[in-house]
Amino acid sequence: xxxxxxxxxxxxxxxxxxxxxxxxxxxxxxxxxxxxxxxxxxxxxxxxxxxxxxxxxxxxxxxxxxxxxxxxxxxxxxxxxxxxxx
Amino acid sequence: xxxxxxxxxxxxxxxxxxxxxxxxxxxxxxxxxxxxxxxxxxxxxxxxxxxxxxxxxxxxxxxxxxxxxxxxxxxxxxxxxxxxxxxxxxxxxxxxxxxxxxxxxxxxxxxxxxxxxxxxxxxxxxxxxxxxxxxxxxxxxxxxxxxxxxxxxxxxxxxxxxxxxxxxxxxxxxxxxxxxxxxxxxxxxxxxxxxxxxxxxxxxxxxxxxxxxxxxxxxxxxxxxxxxxxxxxxxxxxxxxxxxxxxxxxxxxxxxxxxxxxxxxxxxxxxxxxxxxxxxxxxxxxxxxxxxxxxxxxxxxxxxxxxxxxxxxxxxxxxxxxxxxxxxxxxxxxxxxxxxxxxxxxxxxxxxxxxxxxxxxxxxxxxxxxxxxxxxxxxxxxxxxxxxxxxxxxxxxxxxxxxxxxxxxxxxxxxxxxxxxxxxxxxxxxxxxxxxxxxxxxxxxxxxxxxxxxxxxxxxxxxxxxxxxxxxxxxxxxxxxxxxxxxxxxxxxxxxxxxxxxxxxxxxxxxxxxxxxxxxxxxxxxxxxxxxxxxxxxxxxxxxxxxxxxxxxxxxxxxxxxxxxxxxxxxxxxxxxxxxxxxxxxxxxxxxxxxxxxxxxxxxxxxxxxxxxxxxxxxxxxxxxxxxxxxxxxxxxx
Numbered sequence: 001x002x003x004x005x006x007x008x009x010x011x012x013x014x015x016x017x018x019x020x021x022x023x024x025x026x027x028x029x030x031x032x033x034x035x036x037x038x039x040x041x042x043x044x045x046x047x048x049x050x051x052x053x054x055x056x057x058x059x060x061x062x063x064x065x066x067x068x069x070x071x072x073x074x075x076x077x078x079x080x081x082x083x084x085x086x
Numbered sequence: 087x088x089x090x091x092x093x094x095x096x097x098x099x100x101x102x103x104x105x106x107x108x109x110x111x112x113x114x115x116x117x118x119x120x121x122x123x124x125x126x127x128x129x130x131x132x133x134x135x136x137x138x139x140x141x142x143x144x145x146x147x148x149x150x151x152x153x154x155x156x157x158x159x160x161x162x163x164x165x166x167x168x169x170x171x172x173x174x175x176x177x178x179x180x181x182x183x184x185x186x187x188x189x190x191x192x193x194x195x196x197x198x199x200x201x202x203x204x205x206x207x208x209x210x211x212x213x214x215x216x217x218x219x220x221x222x223x224x225x226x227x228x229x230x231x232x233x234x235x236x237x238x239x240x241x242x243x244x245x246x247x248x249x250x251x252x253x254x255x256x257x258x259x260x261x262x263x264x265x266x267x268x269x270x271x272x273x274x275x276x277x278x279x280x281x282x283x284x285x286x287x288x289x290x291x292x293x294x295x296x297x298x299x300x301x302x303x304x305x306x307x308x309x310x311x312x313x314x315x316x317x318x319x320x321x322x323x324x325x326x327x328x329x330x331x332x333x334x335x336x337x338x339x340x341x342x343x344x345x346x347x348x349x350x351x352x353x354x355x356x357x358x359x360x361x362x363x364x365x366x367x368x369x370x371x372x373x374x375x376x377x378x379x380x381x382x383x384x385x386x387x388x389x390x391x392x393x394x395x396x397x398x399x400x401x402x403x404x405x406x407x408x409x410x411x412x413x414x415x416x417x418x419x420x421x422x423x424x425x426x427x428x429x430x431x432x433x434x435x436x437x438x439x440x441x442x443x444x445x446x447x448x449x450x451x452x453x454x455x456x457x458x459x460x461x462x463x464x465x466x467x468x469x470x471x472x473x474x475x476x477x478x479x480x481x482x483x484x485x486x487x488x489x490x491x492x493x494x495x496x497x498x499x500x501x502x503x504x505x506x507x508x509x510x511x512x513x514x515x516x517x518x519x520x521x522x523x524x525x526x527x528x529x530x531x532x533x534x535x536x537x538x539x540x541x542x543x544x545x546x547x548x549x550x551x552x553x554x555x556x557x558x559x560x561x562x563x564x565x566x567x568x569x570x571x572x573x574x575x576x577x578x579x580x581x582x583x584x585x586x587x588x589x590x591x592x593x594x595x596x597x598x599x600x601x602x603x604x605x606x607x608x609x610x611x612x613x614x615x616x617x618x619x620x621x622x623x624x625x626x627x628x629x630x631x632x633x634x635x636x637x638x639x640x641x642x643x644x645x646x647x648x649x650x651x652x653x654x655x656x657x658x659x660x661x662x663x664x665x666x667x668x669x670x671x672x673x674x675x676x677x678x679x680x681x682x683x684x685x686x687x688x689x690x691x692x693x694x695x696x697x698x699x700x701x702x703x704x705x706x707x708x709x710x711x712x713x714x715x716x717x718x719x720x721x722x723x724x
Contacts, residue, residue, distance in 0.1 A: 061418035
């Protein structure tokens with residue numbers, strides 16, 4: 001009887017540990033995947049923006065804005081990750 | 087403050103006799119933005135004043151000298167313009183002579199050096215071959231091969247089967263010279279072809295390769311020495327004339343600017359007309375000064391006709407403390423004439439957002455030090471604005487640093503039994519926050535995520551709505567009340583609808599119906615104002631607001647990096663011995679990296695919130711730069 005209870009306790013610990021692990025993986029995916037998404041979008045926009053403002057310097061401000069627009073995605077991912085971990 | 091400077095369109099008309107004093111006075115006043123005359127009807131474009139061509143020639147000469155000497159802008163004491171002007175001619179003549187001699191010598195040496203290099207390239211392959219090149223040609227019965235074969239191929243062994251009558255000399259690089267009687271030439275050619283023979287041309291000079299190489303080397307050395315001594319001579323010329331060159335470049339630029347000014351004026355046979363813009367508050371000064379200088383022979387008047395807004399040059403009209411922020415505005419676009427100039431909003435919001443994101447006493451002090459030092463060392467308007475903006479930002483950062491009690495990622499106050507950096511300082515709970523959190527002093531950002539997240543979103547709502555109200559004012563001035571309400575107020579109504587719906591969902595308001603009604607009303611207003619595409623735009627209000635969560639998120643990532651550095655350094659430090667040094671290196675390098683990131687990340691994100699989330703609500707930009715006729719003297723004084 002006592003042994004069975006101990007085993008059950010261990011199981012619950014295991015399950016809880018598993019859940020924690022899955023949450024950590026989920027948080028990692030939230031940041032990692034959104035980061036990749038932002039990066040893919042920014043690399044195209046960024047190179048186009050650099051091209052544009054070497055031709056016309058006034059476009060720097062607009063180029064910068066266009067480049068950082070996809071950054072929002074990874075910010076969302078990061079916020080979600082933090083909320084998952086809490 | 088919230089509008090660009092008010093401008094008047096001005097016409098100056100007078101007799102050509104007084105053109106010169108008029109130009110002189112306008113140049114001194116530095117207030118008139120001249121509109122170029124392009125039309126060709128009764129008037130035609132003016133001709134430059136006498137001496138313009140001469141001055142521009144001198145200027146050209148001076149600039150080429152400056153570029154040859156590699157003169158960079160520095161900030162010496164200004165020189166008296168009158169004195170400079172009297173000695174300019176003679177001094178420029180001497181300088182020109184000296185520099186052109188040096189230039190000639192330099193190009194001569196460079197050509198020689200290139201020749202030596204070419205010769206060297208030709209001969210180097212033959213190094214170690216003990217044959218005078220002269221002996222390699224001019225025979226009737228002998229044929230000479232020079233070149234290389236495949237690695238490992240033995241030419242002499244192959245020749246055994248053909249003839250014994252040959253001379254073979256190999257060099258250090260694997261290249262050989264082979265002389266055979268003409269009668270065996272074909273056979274030898276075939277043999278060499280088998281060995282993948284690559285022919286090398288024998289130079290048409292006399293001497294053995296090694297002698298020639300050492301000769302060329304010594305020549306190269308002496309030329310290099312020559313060039314070194316020449317460049318030190320050039321440096322001494324540069325040091326002697328630097329101030330003179332900078333000052334006279336400025337003086338001549340001013341002179342040519344004045345003398346060529348008539349090229350943008352309208353002139354007839356006896357009169358001239360100057361068309362331009364003057365800030366309202368300077369108009370009287372300009373009028374009285376011009377009339378005084380010309381004995382009332384120039385008529386200065388404001389144009390009465392209605393002006394096209396797009397043509398008005400824009401000059402910011404901000405208090406001195408806000409001025410550095412104009413650099414941030416210029417990066418985006420200058421405001422238009424009838425538009426709200428958002429520099430003051432940026433002055434408040436940009437440092438606030440930056441400080442909220444960074445919020446660390448340690449980084450704030452480091453960056454304050456750097457920017458104060460930089461501002462005192464680097465001159466120029468651009469640097470000055472940049473460092474001043476950085477100073478503003480880091481003063482706010484310091485404030486938030488005290489609020490958060492963070493120092494280089496370490497919490498200063500203890501919480502939940504974890505001691506802080508300052509012993510005995512414990513966190514005090516002030517009131518309950520959201521999601522079961524407690525608002526404390528100091529605020530621990532990592533322990534108050536939900537509350538802070540909602541706070542940042544509320545800041546977003548405020549910021550966006552300030553933008554919408556400014557937009558309302560802009561559209562009202564341009565297109566009237568109806569358009570302003572439908573295009574801008576509708577967005578505010580939409581947000582009210584969203585909030586009512588949220589409250590309905592949370593049970594604060596009994597029913598969701600009022601929310602839905604207000605929301606539907608806002609959508610109808612938007613469609614009426616901006617057409618069907620407005621429906622596609624509706625989610626943008628949500629993503630814009632959520633975007634302000636970066637005020638928390640970027641800050642947390644900065645804490646993350648700092649904490650990681652601290653933990654790594656701490657682990658090393660605890661190991662003791664040599665690891666204490668490693669810990670110090672990790673600590674310094676890590677925080678240096680994070681300091682650099684602390685300029686870029688919060689700066690860029692705070693900037694983006696202005697440009698993307700805020701400006702898109704009201705700001706068009708694209709005004710012309712106000713560029714008054716005149717010159718900002720640096721190196722000379724009148």
